[in-house]
Amino acid sequence: MNNPDPKATQRLAKTQEEWRALLDPEQYAVLFEEATERPFSHELNGEKRGGTFLCAACGSPLFTSDAKFDSGTGWPSFAQPIEGSVEEKRDSKLGLPRTEYHCRRCGGHQGHVFNDGPKSTGQRWCNNGSSLQFIPDGDPLPEPRE
Numbered sequence: 001m002n003n004p005d006p007k008a009t010q011r012l013a014k015t016q017e018e019w020r021a022l023l024d025p026e027q028y029a030v031l032f033e034e035a036t037e038r039p040f041s042h043e044l045n046g047e048k049r050g051g052t053f054l055c056a057a058c059g060s061p062l063f064t065s066d067a068k069f070d071s072g073t074g075w076p077s078f079a080q081p082i083e084g085s086v087e088e089k090r091d092s093k094l095g096l097p098r099t100e101y102h103c104r105r106c107g108g109h110q111g112h113v114f115n116d117g118p119k120s121t122g123q124r125w126c127n128n129g130s131s132l133q134f135i136p137d138g139d140p141l142p143e144p145r146e
Helices: 015-022 024-033
Strands: 053-056 061-064 086-091 096-105 107-115 124-127 132-136
Touching: 015 024, 015 053, 024 107, 061 124
Parallel strands: none
Antiparallel strands: 053 061, 053 132, 086 096, 096 107, 107 124
């Protein structure tokens, strides 16, 4: 998916107070305090329609429905993100090193990458549902936040 809107790739510089005012408490905790929602707790885990998954904080497109699959883990899972939409970093908070990923545009925490995904990529991009917004095919994508 190509996003011609340059606002969708510009780095945002908002304070934590500005993000807190824009998001509900669970979204803020997951996106900017790197919390994790309970498995099977978010409706986007079962979303099966065609469409685009955006960062709930800034509106940047992160995943397409073509990449989504049911991993059985209780979180929305994807075989791959939209190219250039996320940044990865090492996370050792649980004692074992894992790969964590964030929205490239706003830095919002999305989830972790695991090497137990479908054969197409071998990866499972395990995402918090509260970090995402779903836009069905046929609906216009909203303007990214500034």
